[in-house]
Amino acid sequence: LRVVPLFETVKDLRGAGSVIRKLLSIDWYREHIIQNHNGHQE
Structure with missing residues (x-):
C-alpha cells in the first residue's frame, strides 16, 4: 500500500x-x- 499525505481542507x-x-x-x-514510485508522490 502506498502511504500518501491527506490534505482535506x-x-x-x-x-x-x-x-x-x-x-x-x-x-x-x-x-x-x-526507487519504488517512479519519483512521483501521489
Missing part, C-alpha cells in the same frame, strides 16, 4: 507544499519514492 492544501518538501527532505523517504 483549504488550510491543509495551502500548507501542502511545505509538508511535501519536509517529507522529501527525509533521505530514506525520498529514496523510497524515487
